[in-house]
Amino acid sequence: MKLKGKAWKFGDNISTDHIAPGRLFHLRSNLPELAKHVLEDADPEFPKLVQAGDFVVGGNNFGLGSSREHAPTIIKLAGVSAVLAKSFARIFFRNAINVGLPVLICDTDQIDQHDELEVDLGAGTIKNLTKGVELTFAPLPEVMLTILEDGGLAAHVQKHGDLRLE
Amino acid sequence: MGQTLAEKILSRKVGRPVRAGEMVICPVDVALTQDGTGPLAVRQLQKLNMVRAACPERTVLFIDHAAPSPRKELSNDHILLRQFAQETGCVLSDVGAGVCHQIIAEEYARPGDVIIGADSHTVTAGALGAFATGMGSTDVAIGIALGKTWFRVPETFQIKVAGQFSPGVGAKDLILHLIGRLGADGATYKALEFVGETIERMPMTDRLTLANMAVEAGAKVGVIPSDEETRRYLAAMGREEDWQPLAPDADAEYERVVEVDASKLEPMVAAPHTVDNVHPVGELAGTKIHQVFIGSCTNGRLADLAEAARILGGRTIHPEVRLIVVPASRRVFLEAIDAGYIRTLVAAGATVLAPGCGPCVGVHEGILGDGEASLNTSNRNFQGRLGNPAGFIYLASPAVAAATALKGEIADPREVLA
Numbered sequence: 001m002k003l004k005g006k007a008w009k010f011g012d013n014i015s016t017d018h019i020a021p022g023r024l025f026h027l028r029s030n031l032p033e034l035a036k037h038v039l040e041d042a043d044p045e046f047p048k049l050v051q052a053g054d055f056v057v058g059g060n061n062f063g064l065g066s067s068r069e070h071a072p073t074i075i076k077l078a079g080v081s082a083v084l085a086k087s088f089a090r091i092f093f094r095n096a097i098n099v100g101l102p103v104l105i106c107d108t109d110q111i112d113q114h115d116e117l118e119v120d121l122g123a124g125t126i127k128n129l130t131k132g133v134e135l136t137f138a139p140l141p142e143v144m145l146t147i148l149e150d151g152g153l154a155a156h157v158q159k160h161g162d163l164r165l166e
Numbered sequence: 167m168g169q170t171l172a173e174k175i176l177s178r179k180v181g182r183p184v185r186a187g188e189m190v191i192c193p194v195d196v197a198l199t200q201d202g203t204g205p206l207a208v209r210q211l212q213k214l215n216m217v218r219a220a221c222p223e224r225t226v227l228f229i230d231h232a233a234p235s236p237r238k239e240l241s242n243d244h245i246l247l248r249q250f251a252q253e254t255g256c257v258l259s260d261v262g263a264g265v266c267h268q269i270i271a272e273e274y275a276r277p278g279d280v281i282i283g284a285d286s287h288t289v290t291a292g293a294l295g296a297f298a299t300g301m302g303s304t305d306v307a308i309g310i311a312l313g314k315t316w317f318r319v320p321e322t323f324q325i326k327v328a329g330q331f332s333p334g335v336g337a338k339d340l341i342l343h344l345i346g347r348l349g350a351d352g353a354t355y356k357a358l359e360f361v362g363e364t365i366e367r368m369p370m371t372d373r374l375t376l377a378n379m380a381v382e383a384g385a386k387v388g389v390i391p392s393d394e395e396t397r398r399y400l401a402a403m404g405r406e407e408d409w410q411p412l413a414p415d416a417d418a419e420y421e422r423v424v425e426v427d428a429s430k431l432e433p434m435v436a437a438p439h440t441v442d443n444v445h446p447v448g449e450l451a452g453t454k455i456h457q458v459f460i461g462s463c464t465n466g467r468l469a470d471l472a473e474a475a476r477i478l479g480g481r482t483i484h485p486e487v488r489l490i491v492v493p494a495s496r497r498v499f500l501e502a503i504d505a506g507y508i509r510t511l512v513a514a515g516a517t518v519l520a521p522g523c524g525p526c527v528g529v530h531e532g533i534l535g536d537g538e539a540s541l542n543t544s545n546r547n548f549q550g551r552l553g554n555p556a557g558f559i560y561l562a563s564p565a566v567a568a569a570t571a572l573k574g575e576i577a578d579p580r581e582v583l584a
Contacts, residue, residue: 013350013440015548022528023553025232026239029205029246041555061351061384065548067286069206069302090355090386091286095302143189143316153304154210163308165316166191 001121003081003102005053009113010042012059016092018042019063019071028070035077052079055119057111059085063092072096072103082119084108084126084137097144100152104137111135168415170322171389172357175297175412179280186321186419194220195279195296197310199303200228200266202527203284205243206303208250211311220313222255224274228266229259233522236530256310264495264521267291267463270298271374272497276400276408277392282309287463287545289380293373294399295392295412300381320386321421322357323348324414327364329429334580337372338465338543338563340364341379342434344426346444354384356421359414364428365390370399371469378464379545382441433579435541436561439549447566450576457540458483458571459532460516460564461492461524465543468501470564475507477568477582483515484574490532491516492524515571528553541570 010018018041020034027034039046039056056075062085063071072095075083082102086109096103104119106126111117115130126135140148143165150156157163169177170186177183180190197219199207204227211217219225227247235241244261251258259269266283267290275281277295281288284306291298301315309315325344345352358380365373373390380388392412400409433447460466460474471493483489491511493499499521502508508518525532526544534540534557542552547559562570565579572582 017528017546017548017550021550021553021555023533023550025202025527025529026237028202029239029243041550061354064350064384065286065546066202067284067288067300067302068203069284069304087351087354089351089384091300091302094305098302098304141189141318143318153308154214157216157308157312158214163191163312163314163316165189 003053003119003121005055005081005117006051007055007057007111007113007115007117008043008046008050009111010056010058013061013064014042014058015065016063016068016071017065020068020074031070031073031077034070035074038074038078047078050078050080053081054079055117056080056083057108058083059108060087062088064089067091069095069099072101073099076101084111097147098153100148102148106135106137167419168417170357170418170420171359171391171412171414172297172320172322172387174414175278175280176317176319178278184319186319188319189316190319191314191316192280193314194282194309196224196270196274196281197306198226198228198266198270198283198288199306200231200285201233201240201243201247202231203303204247207284207307207310208246210304210307216311217253219254219256219310223257225256225310226274227251227256227258229261230265230522231527232529233261234520262496262520265463265466265523267378268466268494268498272403272495277396277410277412282306282315286381287378289385289388290374290378290463292377292380292387292389293370294396295390297387297389299387320355320357322359323353323422323424324420325358325360325424325426327360327362327426327428329364329427331428331431334565334583335431335433336563337368337375339431339434340426340428341376342436342444342561343431345379345383345442348383350382350440350442351384356385358383358385358388360388360390366393370395371467374467375464382545433563433566435566435576436547438547438558438560441545441547441561447576447578450560451578453576454539455487455541455570455575456538457488457490457532457534458567459490459525459540459542459544460567461494462526462544463494464545465564466492466494466498468498470543471502471507471511472505473564474568475510477565477579478514478572479510481514481572483571487571487574489516489571490525491518493521495521525552541567541576543567
């Protein structure tokens with residue numbers, strides 16, 4: 001599957017408090033409304049201007065902090081097709097797969113704000129069309145690939161009536 | 167080849183020897199959610215037509231993050247959680263009972279347990295020799311319904327601590343020092359296993375502080391061997407029968423061994439906006455502070471309130487500081503009342519709030535104004551954490567917090583105690 005869109009660049013240590021802050025705790029049961037504020041504490045322009053298919057591009061340790069699954073969920077709801085980072089915090093990474101948001105580990109120093117990217121999930125490649133460079137990303141563990149292919153953890157359990165990951 | 171504590175716990179649960187790097191499907195002993203993550207877990211189970219729990223008496227839905235509720239939307243979330251508990255027989259821990267991790271330590275966690283929680287600080291129960299880790303709402307929802315989850319068995323960093331703390335220095339300073347050394351992602355996916363003479367001598371209250379913050383270095387779990395102190399704590403909680411000894415094998419394989427000399431540590435402070443931005447208190451002394459928060463699953467226990475009361479007893483906090491004190495549980499609150507700590511703290515100028523998370527998550531009970539700074543005994547200082555991205559958060563021990571409340575600026579407790 002090929003994904004195409006514009007890069008939105010963020011720095012290191014983007015926390016779940018940047019993505020879905022505690023001051024908006026009361027919107028967690030209204031995810032479309034919460035999604036209108038996604039990442040606004042890191043870049044106020046982002047939720048206003050992000051377009052369907054765009055990519056969130058972070059540095060090291062993207063998504064650190066809380067276990068709130070609302071964080072990857074609202075990134076997905078905002079239309080983002082994948083998050084690219086040099087590394088991810090553990091719970092965010094697992095949550096993203098569970099909600100069906102691809103998370104790709106790659107050298108994001110090769111990507112700048114608003115670069116046009118084309119990601120081939122099957123081939124494991126990221127083309128930076130603006131810069132004319134091609135990057136690769138580490139393949140997901142088998143378990144996570146299964147969950148992602150089933151459309152997330154809830155869909156996986158719905159399909160099999162159980163965890164079928166071994 | 168021997169096993170680390172994490173490998174040992176998972177091997178026993180899975181029923182075969184497992185090694186770091188393996189994927190396992192593992193039974194779950196205790197599952198928990200809180201009011202920020204529980205409603206989504208409940209809705210997932212409703213959508214899947216799986217409104218049930220494999221083990222309702224060890225599935226706990228906590229209402230602690232926004233408790234009592236400051237908004238109607240959250241009051242409605244609380245209704246959803248109460249209804250789910252009623253329908254399934256799961257345990258509801260309602261407003262005023264306390265922070266989920268404190269109650270899990272007091273009433274549920276057993277050495278050798280596998281505990282999953284829709285809250286990143288679920289790692290706290292590792293202090294009792296449990297494999298306890300945070301996950302998202304859907305993972306925990308599936309764990310509640312099926313009674314199992316999947317794990318990658320983590321590699322382990324052994325943290326070996328020797329030496330005696332100097333006066334005014336303790337477990338919080340040790341874990342802040344360690345996070346500063348490892349970095350906020352230095353232990354991502356790993357288990358931290360705390361051992362050594364300092365840990366062996368350490369009371370459970372301080373072990374809980376260490377395990378609680380393992381996740382701030384990115385770790386999946388923070389585990390401590392179950393020993394006589396674990397037995398003493400469980401006995402004090404009225405459940406000595408839950409005790410069993412548990413230790414790593416002497417020939418276990420560690421990815422990394424980190425040694426710390428506790429006697430060389432000073433009071434430490436994490437400065438905004440990441441937990442690994444750690445400095446000795448002297449480097450930050452004099453920084454103007456508007457609010458001090460003593461509480462949370464990290465440092466809201468009886469010994470923490472005792473330390474604050476010892477420093478603040480007979481004194482008055484600085485007139486430009488709000489001091490917010492939140493006991494971690496109802497048990498802690500009652501014991502602190504009986505011991506006179508609450509009277510001492512209120513007399514010194516503290517605002518004491520109901521057991522729960524207090525201001526920690528930025529929902530209520532102490533949101534910062536623009537440009538204001540707070541010094542907290544909690545575990546996170548991310549931008550926006552106290553409800554305002556224009557605020558600044560410092561993290562430290564109860565001793566540093568109490569000294570800071572007296573001075574109105576970051577202060578070294580050793581100077582106040584002298």
